Amino acid sequence: MNENMNITPMNSAQIRQQERFDRKGTAVAEKMLRQVRELSHMPETLEPFLKTLESIFSRREDALRPQGVPTVGTYCVMVPPELIYAQGAMPVKLCGGSYTAFGIGDDIAPRDACPLVKAVMGFEEIDAMPVYQNCSLMAVPVTCDCKKKLAGWLQERRPTAVLHVPANRDRDEDMERFVGELYRFSEQLEQMTGFSLTYGRLADACRMTADAQYQLSRFIDLRRKHSRIIRGSFSMAVMNALSYTWLPDWTKQLSDLNDELASLAKQKKTAAKENQPRILLTGSPVIFPNFKLPLLIESMGGLLAADETCMGERGFYDPPAIVDRTVDGMLRALSNRATRPCTCPTFADNLRRIYRIRQLIKDYRIQGVIYHVLRGCLVYDYEYRQLEEEMGKLGIPVIRVETDYNEEDVEQLRIRVEAFIELIKYGGKQE
């Protein structure tokens, strides 16, 4: 069966798959959204973000954007959105979290490939998601092994830009090589949109992302100062919605949310009780609709106070520090931002991730760390050991949770998460 999958005219298997996707694919997304909405203390201004997720996954619409703007599918945080906006396109993050698409991708990818890539391949196979199908260009940074093969696989079907990410970054040339990659990527974008890279356009785009990141910084600042102001599941929904929203719209929505949170903070209202354990979620990306883990944490009486995942806050956290106000200077800043501070474990040297988590623990007064590992996500699994050791020194409990893209293990996970939260709440030393 596998050999016939790639032939373009729809065969019966594909039709069956599409039917299955129509039946089940949207159901999971709707269920997850319903669960998010059922959580208590949802800020009113969160609704637009959930609407975005709903329109993409449930109603299966394309990303909202001005007329005539093509979309570029991006796969990792290393693809700078500034560059894409500057050249007249809109980036959408396409890393998949759909269980149904995973099921389809499962037949194409090898058994041990990670579910994220399987989901992407599944979406690619069935012709049902306009966000995927309407992309004019795919940008895949070569990060982990699965993404590397995905890049090759996509290249056969779609116009794809493969960005070579250095595996190490202690030498300056590593970063400078990525500047070259960005220039090449920019050429591909220019062929697609007809807009060349000029100072004015890039400066405008950088300002646009800076506005969004300013709001994100406000959001982070609010959460740091009032660690119980908003539930982490909501925050993850905000960050996931970013992937499919035209950036100025997202900035506006987040600005409204910030205003509401600021006023809530003034009234001393909180989304959680004082004794709810504050949990940090880190590890493999948590991508909508795979909100299993954040929802479990929050429904079992924990508070997801912060996350360190690349589809969460981390994905948009680092701002480019533009030192040199020239095209080259800005590209250097973008390249610098994409490589040096990135805590992706695909880099060989990644001690900064531990430091980053330590800082998060301090900022949000974290009491426990849940380490999310997607089955087959080796690079994240590798770093668990190191983190466990470090957390042992700090006296912070850690738990490694391995899941796949299905709902079969939810009950098992529930027991483990519950036990972990109880452990923090009642066992061990109290604050």
Place this chain on the structure above:
Amino acid sequence: MKKNKILIAVLIALMLAVLAYFAADIPFYTYPETGVTASLQSETDTELTFSVAGNAVFSLGWFEAMMPFTIIVGLSLVCILLDVLLRKRLYRKNNVPCARTERMKFGRKQNLPRFGFEMIRWSIMILSFVLLIWGGKILGTALSSLQLPILACPYNEEQLTGAGCFLFSNLDMLAESSVDEILWFAGSFIVCAVLFGRLLCGFVCPLGFVQDVMHELRQKLHTEGIPLNEKLYAGLRFAKWIMLLIFLGIGLIGGSFCDFCPAITLSPALAGFKTSLYFSGFMMVVVLVSGFFKRRCFCNICPMGYLLGLPHKVSLARLKKNAVACTECGACYEACPMGIKSIYTVREGKNELSIDVTTADCIFCGECIRRCPEDGALFMTFAGKKIYTASRMKFMRDYTTPRRKKAAENE
């Protein structure tokens, strides 16, 4: 390969040394000897020239004195233009002419400068630039025995303070001068160097100011610069050693560093002293052009700066880092005009939350802190007091669309 590199390095060093030695034989712009030229050869001469005050600003004599500097600026502009054009021809990777640029409407207004470290630094630099050039005229020469360790040329007799560079590069003359003078020199030089160190480079030195102006000019023009990486910085470091050797040794073998030093073209001319220029004229062109493409390029090879950096372990200004908050984003390294890489790589120290990352190269321009996006990851202390701390919000506001007051209040 390695052998070749050493050979080239030695050749360059020799060339520089020979140039420095014969600098006086390469005239850039000379005035006829009939007039009294500024000269510090002996004490009697000093008194003689001192009676001939510099020409008043905008007088005929001043314009005459400004002649060589104008030529230098003109030459530099030609060099910069040539470089930009040549580079466009050599690789046009991002200078592709754009057919039509329909701008997206995100607002193009520039953010207004805000009060902060940056503004204070610029005010002090401008103030000291004025004082070190016309200070004597404005405030009298009461402080002239002070010998500041910066490249403010002592050929300008009307500056507020003296400059220690002259005696340092003419160590033989230092030995011959009176005890009084030696004490003044040693006292003011050493005290300033120990207390302030290279803070003087970043805040006071007029040559540094001129380079910063060139840098700002490039920022306004959005012209592509020459970004340096560690290899190129290593080259500059080598050049610095050569410069230091020349600086200290040339007086002993009978040359004069002043004929080689770029600072001589600037301050005496602006104060209205007619100073004949030799090789230093060409050096100044190099300083201006390199300063345009690479911020504070000359500061990287400045021998005076090196001497000032020596007591960096005890000087009052310190740069510190919170290693846990640092994300190693390298923004500080990108921003640093001196190419100090250790500032973002260092993770270990006595106190993780406040590791001293001050190095001998640091000129305390504060650029790293300004470009640091992490709250409190980098900060500067002066005599134990925190004077400048990195902040995410301040950082972001440098890049966002200018907003009205109302929005700012909501934070």
